Amino acid sequence: MASVPQDHGHDHAHDHDHHPTGLMRYLTTTNHKDIGSMYMWFSFVMFISGGIMALLIRAELFQPGLQILQPERFNQLTTLHGIVMIFGAIMPAFVGFANWMLPLQLGAPDMAFARMNNWSFWLLPPAAILLIGSFFVPGGAAAGGWTLYPPLSIQAGMGMDMMIFAVHIMGASSIMGSINIITTILNLRAPGMTMMKMPMFAWTWLITAFLLIATMPVLAGAVTMLLTDRHFGTTFFNAAGGGDPVMFQHIFWFFGHPEVYIIALPAFGVVSQIIPTFSRKPLFGYASMVYATASIAILSFIVWAHHMYTTGLPVAGQLYFMYATMLIAVPTAAKIFNWLATMWRGSITLETPMLFCLGFLFLFTMGGFTGLVLSLTPVDIQLHDTYYVVAHFHYVMVAGALFSAFAAVYYWGPKWTGWMYEEKHGKIHFWWSLIAFNVTFFPQHFLGLAGMPRRIPDYNMQFTEWNQVSSIGAFAFGTAQLYFIWIVIRMIRGKSGIRAAAKPWDGAEGLEWTVPSPAPYHTFETPPIVK
């Protein structure tokens, strides 16, 4: 961020440093704070892009019949909305937090591989260019859904090729970023900070990075097979040549289910930092939190086919995946329990980060419960590909990951910018988002239970009212996020007039609060000692 001063407050041998300024500073930077900020800005731009797609979808669904979008365009928008939000908005937001905060939390001078860190970020804009640009090529963007199932993805035009290469590039970015994060956590902790003394955010990112390294190459393999099926005559997903379209779903969801936790675990990490701070109590059950996180990660590899109950799995397979999926509720419930127990008899105050965490707790739990409903094979066969599923994963992705990302911005923003945000505006943003979110997505449960299919631009008359409610909520939610960026820009410019102290939250603990706010350009060049 432009307000971060360069090289202030440190005086030793950097005479030979030649820090470029302006655009070149950001193109060539090896500083984790610059790179973290770029990740966050990129994430916000993609969040707005994906949000515009969502609002176009909701505008079309305001009434039955076709009003503003042709079905092909509608399908392109649902596809790109998914990919852009997952790979462009949510994942980079949390990588941005990791870049900014992990070196500060661990007492490291920077990320382990500062130059590769730059590349991990700068691979994302080319991928975004390919994704957004695909709307403007003949045939338009990929339209088979973000899951890229064949045969639709085999038949599509060149927009699908652009999608495939974008996925390759984003995968390379994720793998490099994850190797960087794992190495930083394993090797750059300050002396005395043992693994079990690490902040939970570092633990959740360690496990997330492992998931990314294990699954991103599998996705790369899957889309490579799509590419060769499309252009070079292989028959991986073509029954005529002995292949099977369902095989793609197996490979894809072997990546796709861990991906859910790649998004959720860093969010859990953020919540595990914030709830103790505003409850003024240490995190309840730290060790069990670590074990629960690891259990979720391991279980996430062996439940993938619960996305595929309607593909004709054998009954034994359906039963296995049903029970294995339900098992995930156990470590997840342990985490929810620990957060509640942390708050139990704490002296709680409700600043904006805490409000978003409480919103997270209620709504993510709700999304978890609908997930349990969907894990039941006989129920899922009814609900598969209906709006119930859409409602379920938006409770997890938006109220889970996105709300905790907002919480992180309000919680760590003073450390990044040196200024407090305006509490009144933060609170309005929270309540506005909370209400608009529920107005948007709660009715989708009813629509799904009544049988409205997802990914279709038209619907039966009886679904009209709840769709209209949902669309109104969506536009209100979108507007709230413009309000959010206005709040953030005012925070960067210091409009609140309140300078952030080194430790602006009295209940906060950790090394990140021992450096001044805003954090100097270089921190912990000599590692601190942790007792």
Added chain:
Amino acid sequence: MSASSHSAPGHYYVPQPSIWPIVGSVALLTLAIGAVMTMNKLDGGFPVLAVGFAILFFMMFGWFGAVIKESEARLYGKNVDLSFRWSMSWFIFSEVMFFAAFFGALGFARLHSVPDLASIDSKLLWPNFGGAWPTTGPYIDSPFSPMGAWGIPAINTALLLTSGITLTIAHHAMLAGQRSKLILWLAATIVLGCIFLGFQVYEYVHAYSDLNLKLTSGIFGSTFFMLTGFHGFHVTVGVIMLTVVLIRCMRGHFDEKHHFAFEAAAWYWHFVDVVWLGLFVVVYMM
């Protein structure tokens, strides 16, 4: 380079701002656009691809060159060395998972999709399909002979296993500070890798011209060529890595304690070796 301050004890080397990552991003964007154009038969695809590769190689020379300079200036202390070890291990793990996707596809086809297409459930659609492996699938009518395991593939297995031994001898020479022995055995490893690649090329020509075994030969051709092709690509990368290390050895880089580039290339080499053993058993023998 402000060498002294960075390599002092307790300091972790953080590189200066660098243009190479953004050059690499431009390269990959150009490559992606070129590939999309080429695959969709648009004019100008090949030149764009060529430009993309040129920028990519320029980036690799520049970036790796910078790393080699920093390494030779001994800017990388113990901690940086340990970071390299972690990162190379995790990178190889990611490569394992990439191959796992293709091995998984082969397993799925053999254990599930092909038997299913030959089962009673599919008789109405494909009444004459027996489901014997190897197969082009029920609809592609282009019979081929599979590649026998005990000709060139067996020789290739022996070549790669031998190259693992010669590489280990080279490593011991490095540890003992015997430079000429190191160079000799490392060169031998590279020669063995090149012979392996030559045999692979010969085998592909043989498959296409004599066996009618092609990439388009149904699920067998798909898995055969994608698995062996990606492996061959990784061997090529390994040969390039070892060659760079060999040139550095000849120029007097490294010493008994400071030679992680050698070890990383060696780890990678052993990894492609192990993948080959998996391929030999699963693709050629079974």
